[in-house]
Amino acid sequence: MNYWLFKSEPESWSWRQQKAKGAAGQEWDGVRNYQARNFMRAMKVGDRGFFYHSNKERAVVGVVEVAAAAHPDSTDPTGTWDCVDIVAVAEMPNPVTLDMVKAEPELAGMVLAKNSRLSVQPVAEAEWRKVCRMGGLEKA
């Protein structure tokens, strides 16, 4: 199983909205970046991901699961872009902020800390476990 991070501006799509979707899942559409697209193409059903709020909040707020592998983005008429479907599976008891990530030496290698502009990113297993622990999730 692989781990990922999905970044969203809460103003356009928030964790609250994702949770409200429940098991119905949500197309992670609107991504227009080749690197991000390629990561989504590499995802498998059952992979886990962090749900990160960018801009004002800047924190990992929840955990999601990939519910459908990459398929054409229904909002893209050109057929260039793909997306996966995700469902909310757990909420961080304590959101892990970007500041916390940057202050933690074990997380110095996280893409989140190094490349702030990439909206879909891979997360190493050790990083995954560390962030879960910091957020108050024993396992996710």
Added chain:
DNA sequence: GCCAACGTTGGC
């Protein structure tokens, strides 16, 4: 609100 970082576009 500003600006740095990054990706994309288009002229040559």
Added chain:
DNA sequence: GCCAACGTTGGC
């Protein structure tokens, strides 16, 4: 194929 110009993202 290079690179300057431009647009966008997101942290500060």
